[in-house]
Amino acid sequence: MAEIRTGAQILWESLVREGVSTVFGYPGGAILPAYDAMLEYPIRHVLVRHEQGATHMADGYARASGEVGVAVATSGPGATNMVTGIATAMLDSSPIVCITGQVGSKVIGSDAFQETDVTGVTLPITKHNYLVTDVADVAPTLHEAFYVARSGRPGPVLVDITKDAQQSSGEFVWDPSPVELPGYRPKLRASEAEYQQAIDLINGAKRPIIFAGHGVMLSGAMDLVRELAERANIPIAMTLLGIGSFPALHPLNLGMMGMHGEAWVNQAIQEADLLLAFGMRFDDRVTGNTKTYAPNARKIHIDIDPAEFNKNVIVDVALAGDLSHVLRDLLPRIERGDRSGWLATIADVKGDSAVRDVQNIPDTGHLYAAHVINDIWRLTDGRAVVVTDVGQHQMWEAQYYHHQEPRSLITSGGLGTMGFALPAAIGAKLARPDAEVWVIVGDGGFQMTMCELATIAQEKIKINVAIINNGYLGMVRQWQEFFYERRYAATPLLSPDFVKLVDAFGLRSARVSRRPDVVPTIEMARAEPGTVVIDFKVEQEDTVYPMVPAGADLHSMIRRPSPSPIVETADD
Amino acid sequence: MGPHKRRAGVWGGAPYRKKMKHTFVVHVEDKPGVLNRVASLFRRRAFNIESLTVGHTETADVSRMTIVVDTDANGARRLEANLYKLVNVLRVTDLTGQAAVIRDLTLIRVAASHQTRTHVMQLVGTFRARVVDVAPESLVIEATGTEEKVDGLLAVLRPFGVLEMVRTGRVAMARGQQSVATEATGGAPTDAPDDTVSHSV
Secondary structure, three states, X not given: OOEEEEHHHHHHXXXXXXXXXXXXXXXXXXXXXXXXXXXXXXXXXXXXXXXXXXXXXXXXXXXXXXXXXXXXXXXXXXXXXXXXXXXXXXXXXXXXXXXXXXXXXXXXXXXXXXXXXXXXXXXXXXOEEEEEOOHHHHHHHHHHHHHHHHOOOOXXXXXXXXXXXXXXXXXXXXXXXOOOEOOEOOOOOOOHHHHHHHHHHHHHOOOEEEEEOHHHHHHOOHHHHHHHHHHHOOOEXXXXXXXXXXXXXXXXXXXXXXXXXXXXHHHHHHHOOEEEEEOOOOXXXXXXXXXXXXXXXXXXXXXOOHHHOOOOOOOOEEEEOOHHHHHHHHHHHOOOOOOHHHHHHHHHHHHHHHOOOHHHOOOOOOOOHHHHHHHHHHHHOOOOEEEEOOOHHHHHHHHHOOOOOOOOEEOOOOOOOOOOHHHHHHHHHXXXXXXXXXXXXXXXXXXXXXXXXXXXXXXXXXXXXXXXXXOEOHHHHHHHHHHOOOOOOOOEOOOOOHHHHHHHOOOEEEEEOOHHHXXXXXXXXXXXXOOEEEEEEOOOOOOOOOEOOOOOOOOOOEOOOOOXXXXXXXXX | OOXXXXXXXXXXXXXXXXXXXXXXXXXXXXXXXXXXHHHHHHHHOOOOEEEEEEEEOOOOOEEEEEEEEEEOHHHHHHHHHXXXXXXXXXXXXXXXXXXXXXXXXXXXXXXXXXXXXXXXXXXXXXXXXXXXXXXXXXXEEEEXXXXXXXXXXXXXXXXXXXXXXXXXXXXXXXXXXXXXHHHHHOOOOOOOOOOOOOOOX
């Protein structure tokens, strides 16, 4: 016997059956029936301070756990405030479901109060979206939405539900069987001929490199990638979002590639004879100038999304499919390889670069972001979940925090969304309550979403926040320094007194401007039961090295200066 | 190691950079907003639509689009892959280079006075077009055929004065036994690799 429920009740009935226990949202007129019904269900609702925060929290929840994150908002401004978070999830293939209220179906198109064409607005930034105007469609649409969000190449899905569809009653029928859509079958298999081409290239390669992208984690292929790398002795370079998919301290791990990748990584790519690209998409931040990119290398591209093949870089073999499936098929045919000569060549370059590393520079009393991040890494044993914002600190984090675990770096890579870190960390913490969560954020990005400190206080969430405060929009300032003759247009940044500000939210805070204070303050934050925000006042005009200028050849990077301008003398 | 010869795979292989008109037949679910999704994809991925027609098919709830795009071979392949990513797209067929019936329907209002009318009608007959409306100073001509044929007709009518024209844009269907339609709509989904069904991700 089917039971009679309101659309609002069916919404929660469906979410609970999809395994949802936590949602991030903000109420309003058109979503009020859903909020009223929510009280009857075992759902933890996190009241955000801005709907953008709700989407980033859902995103952080999804990236930390691999489960679908859920954000809820009302119509009109509630929904449009989600746009940045949805676009962030879209470019980083993060599975979130956004549920928005919509004005009554009878008044759609009349410019009713708080009416926006949300499915129209989000069409190009969602994997798929739905407008539900009938109570009978609520349950099947949500079932479909979760399936689309998490299957194939994951992504954001938005379900816009009119107020009358929430209010009216209908039979609640839950069909738990797998969704079958005539136009959506994310199951691809490469052909035997393509497999054979890949095998021949891999077994014959003398200077191969594996590229590990976000897809390695999305597919859960970490162990398979490691098995392949170790058996064939192939070094691994990671994209920003691939960090964590392979242990940072593993001898075959080269580190991050691309614009701020270390010299030995990018140089190795330019000298390689084979690139094995796993679940990555040759973003322009990875390749630099594609005309001179890896000129000697054959390229094998394995991705679940065939639309990525030959988009930015033309490849020799493209294997469409879930990376785990493809690697399982490939592995038995991969020969053991001794590539010690190739690994030694890379190690030679590495030795040269490492001596210029800021961590090897004696303490001169000045505080550098790299010191702070490296100390957080040491004290957390590389096991924390670190959520970063966007800019210089993000790149320093990628360079100086050595991630050993998958899903331990959460960062906005594709869209580069400032303001992402604080809310995403809230989501990550709720997904993994036992994890130690650190936010590393600039003074600029922090001010974009710092209202979520109130959410932290209200929800009694424990995370640690390291503000890398240099008084500039640092990455933009760096570009101005390099490419705009140091004309610092609109990059000097006045910030509030973060210690006082955090205090006003009822949270603990500290300020650090000397290197000896870094470690004790990090230890204090880790020991504290509540959230601690640390304002690290770092060197103002510090620079992320190395740097491949946008569009330049990957091998023509701006290296760490030697002697470095950040090495002070006694006269400073 | 210097530049090497590339091996052609299904997806890999030499980039084919020569632009040409590609004709896609796209079967989609007949649902609100699907045309918008398809059009938005072309705009978002910076492909220029030369023409787009949409209409019903032999199957209820399935619409068929014929889309003409000027792009190179690699672009056409990426476009196909991107179209498949749309959940409502059932099947994409690139008819370019295949034997196909391609038609364009055109209505032309041409100036035709008492003196010139007979001459115009002779030309219309030569092109196997039809006069579908007659007014004192003009004729409406209906022409169906390949775009080249219609272009040819237009060229000879222009000197008389083309007052108004509308063209549907290309519709296309493969010649012979093969039917894209049955493949698009028939058969239960399977896990087996099958190039003939939609593979959204």
